[in-house]
Amino acid sequence: MERRSTLLLKIALFILAAPVLIFCIAMVPVIVKNIAEGLAGVDYAILGLVVIIYITAVPYYIALFQAWKLLSYIDANNAFSEQSVTALRIIKRSAIIISALYILALPLFFIFAEYDDAPGLIIIGLLLVFAAGVIAVFAAVLVRLLRQAIDIKTENDLTI
Incomplete structure (x- = not known):
């Protein structure tokens, strides 16, 4: 397959x-500078959200790196391999971690939305949870399909 x-x-x-x-x-x-100057009342909620954002950046970049590796396997005509399955499993776990962290952050979104009188912020938090959950489910389906394709390929290689 061409690299392009x-x-x-x-x-x-x-x-x-x-x-x-x-x-x-x-x-x-x-x-954080604005928190230090004082926003009165929601400092802990904003600081908690900032910490969650920093923590979720780690699994996010792990998932992006695994996606890069998966594309490299495709370039090398090695898409149907255990390495691809492993990369997809890591992407799935990263998405689950991100979703779980944002579920834990939903009360902080609620506190900040109540203070700012912006109920749309809660929807943003739910969208983050939902998006990561969809990615996790999609990766799990791809792992299962790829596993079946590898089994079929192995069976065909053995019969020929």
Whole structure:
């Protein structure tokens, strides 16, 4: 398979990685500075959300790295391998971790939404949980399908 076929997806991985990196490096210090100056009442909720964002950045980048590796396996005509299954399992676990962390953060979204009188913030928190959950389910289905394809491929290789 030509390398150009996955080039667009690899570029998309960089596009997905950039905003989170910029947010963690540039925006979070500004948020923490504003907390230090005092927002009265919701400081602990904002600080908790910042901590959750930093913690979820780690599994997010692990999942992106595994997606990069998966695309590299596809480039090397090694898509139907145990390495691909392992990469998808790690992506699934990372998505589950992200979803669980944002479930734990939902009360903080609620506190901040009550203070700011913006119920839409709770929906944003739910969307984060839902998006990570969908990715986890999708990766689990892909692991199962890939496992079946590998078994069929192995069986066919043995009969020929």
